[in-house]
Amino acid sequence: MKRFLIPLAASVAVLASVSSASAAGRLVVYCSALPDWCEKAVETFGKAHDVKVSMTPIGSGSGYARILAEKDNPQADVWYGGTLDPHSQAGVNGLLEAYQSPMLKEIAEPYRNPATSKGHHSAGIYVGILGFSYNTEVLKQQKLTAPACWSDLTKPEYKGLIQMANPESSGTAYTALATYVQLWGEDKAFDYLKALHKNIAQYTKSGSAPGTATARGEALIGFGFLHDHAKEIKAGFPMKMVVPCEGTGYEIGGLSIIKGARNMDNAKKFYDWALSKEGQEVAATTGSFQTPTNVNAKVPPEAIKMDGVKLINYDFVKYGSEATRNKLIDRWIKEVKPIER
Numbered sequence: 471m472k473r474f475l476i477p478l479a480a481s482v483a484v485l486a487s488v489s490s491a492s493a494a495g496r497l498v499v500y501c502s503a504l505p506d507w508c509e510k511a512v513e514t515f516g517k518a519h520d521v522k523v524s525m526t527p528i529g530s531g532s533g534y535a536r537i538l539a540e541k542d543n544p545q546a547d548v549w550y551g552g553t554l555d556p557h558s559q560a561g562v563n564g565l566l567e568a569y570q571s572p573m574l575k576e577i578a579e580p581y582r583n584p585a586t587s588k589g590h591h592s593a594g595i596y597v598g599i600l601g602f603s604y605n606t607e608v609l610k611q612q613k614l615t616a617p618a619c620w621s622d623l624t625k626p627e628y629k630g631l632i633q634m635a636n637p638e639s640s641g642t643a644y645t646a647l648a649t650y651v652q653l654w655g656e657d658k659a660f661d662y663l664k665a666l667h668k669n670i671a672q673y674t675k676s677g678s679a680p681g682t683a684t685a686r687g688e689a690l691i692g693f694g695f696l697h698d699h700a701k702e703i704k705a706g707f708p709m710k711m712v713v714p715c716e717g718t719g720y721e722i723g724g725l726s727i728i729k730g731a732r733n734m735d736n737a738k739k740f741y742d743w744a745l746s747k748e749g750q751e752v753a754a755t756t757g758s759f760q761t762p763t764n765v766n767a768k769v770p771p772e773a774i775k776m777d778g779v780k781l782i783n784y785d786f787v788k789y790g791s792e793a794t795r796n797k798l799i800d801r802w803i804k805e806v807k808p809i810e811r
Contacts, residue, residue, distance in 0.1 A: 497523045497736040498545065500537070502530040502552025503723070504678075504698075506756045511550065514752055515743050521736050529676065530556045530641045530724075537565050537728055547731035548740050549724070553641035554584060554592065557724030558790035561591030567727040569738060573745035573764075581763040584722050586790045594722035595744055596753065596760035598695035599774045599781075600645055601718055603681060606708045608690045617691065619715040620650070624665040630811075631690035632669050633680035637799050641721070642677025642694055647798055648789040649719030652782050656798075663806045670811060685709055695721060697759040700772045704757060717780040723760065 497516075501508035505527045512523040528536065530552030537549065537560055549557065549566075560566050568590045574582045581594030602623070609616060614627055623632060635643035650659035671689060674680055680692030681699045685707035692699070696711045703709050725744050731737045743749040750762035754770040761773050788794055 495521050495733060495736045497521050497547055497733050497740055499523060499525045499548045499550050499740065500528050500533050500546045500728075501525050501550045502528060502533050503550065503753070504756070504758055507753050507758045508551070510756050511744070511749070511752050515740055515749070519736070519739055519743070521739070523740075529639075531639060534560055538563070541565055541729075544728050544730040544732065546728055547733045547737040549726045549728060550740075550744060551595070551723050551725070553645065554594065554722040554724045554786060555641055555644065555790045555795065557592040557726050558586035558786070559792050559795075560726065561585045561587040561589065562792065565729055566591040567729045567731065567734070567737075569727050569741060571738070571742050571745055573742045576747070576764050576766055577745055578763050578765055581722055584786050585724070586787045588787070592724045592726040593741075593745060594763045595725045595750060596723040596762055597776075598697050598721040598723065598760045599713060599718065599776075599779060600642070600649060600694075600720055601696045601699075601711060601713045601774075602691055602693045603684055603696070603699040603702075603709045603711045604691045605684050605687050605689070606710055608687050612690060614690070616710070616712075618712060620653075620662070620718075621716065623669060623691065624662065626669075628669045628691065630669065630671045632666075632693075633672050633674060633683050633689040633691070634666075634670060634693035635677045635680060636673040636675060637802055639675045640677040643673075644795060644799065645719050645721055646693060647802060648794075649782060649784070651798065652719065652784065652789070653716055656801075660801065660805055663802065664809060667806050667809050668811055681709075695760075696774050697772075700759040700774070701757045704759075704772055711774070713774065713779050715780075717782050719782055719784045722763075722786065 512525040516523040534556035585592040637643040678698045681694040683689040684692030685702035727737045747766045750764045750767040759770045759772040
């Protein structure tokens with residue numbers, strides 16, 4: 471197998487159902503995976519290790535912003551899930567603890583130390599494939615041909631029928647932007663984004679929202695990480711996933727310990743558990759169908775099979791850097807966003 475500063479979101483604390491009387495300690499987790507996965511993970515870990523866990527669901531961009539705001543007085547111990555880019559930014563800016571878990575030996579080599587700092591500030595816990603899906607019933611109603619490539623999505627017949635997230639707030643959308651630049655070069659990528667913009671009905675705040683809208687027939691086509699779309703298909707919605715013919719990028723789900731964590735021993739225990747076979751197999755039990763990075767973990771049958779998928783050699787160091795990300799997002803804001811649709 472050869473993601474951003476946004477306003478802080480309100481958080482909800484969720485406590486794992488572990489007896490505080492018998493708990494051997496505490497742990498505070500910021501979780502940027504889907505909420506049901508977050509809850510199941512902290513509950514499972516807390517019971518197994520006799521630790522009382524407090525968990526706050528938070529988007530990956532908001533997670534970085536909060537950790538940065540709290541750098542002089544950290545309020546959490548572990549940052550779990552979400553796209554790697556904000557984790558990378560946090561590592562480069564000195565917000566994370568370096569830690570080489572003994573469980574790294576079970577992690578596929580590209581995901582052991584993937585972040586920009588190359589200082590073991592983050593590890594990868596899952597891989598998610600970028601693509602799009604279309605609603606098969608809406609396709610029939612519109613009497614349109616199914617898209618198979620990124621280039622298809624600029625065709626005039628899809629005007630007003632596509633949803634994607636806004637790269638200002640969404641790591642998913644930034645991954646798409648960076649993917650196009652790596653596929654075609656920056657200028658051609660922005661030519662594509664300008665043409666695509668004319669067909670976009672709505673830019674959503676979150677990366678998972680376009681898939682949800684597509685599942686419910688509110689859009690014909692939705693961009694996203696395909697494991698989110700697999701969950702909708704599993705629930706019975708009429709969607710078909712597409713890995714674009716030109717090739718595509720992917721995400722690595724990040725895992726980091728926050729520098730100055732108050733519960734460092736339990737943070738390391740959680741980190742080790744999250745890298746383990748047992749820890750990574752929790753996701754599928756909640757309907758999250760990413761590919762685990764632990765080579766011994768079972769790959770959910772609903773996950774996109776990596777064999778045969780045309781992936782670009784995504785440069786997580788360059789495109790995870792603050793300078794590159796800000797440059798590309800600023801160009802999108804100036805050149806794409808103002809165009810009338």
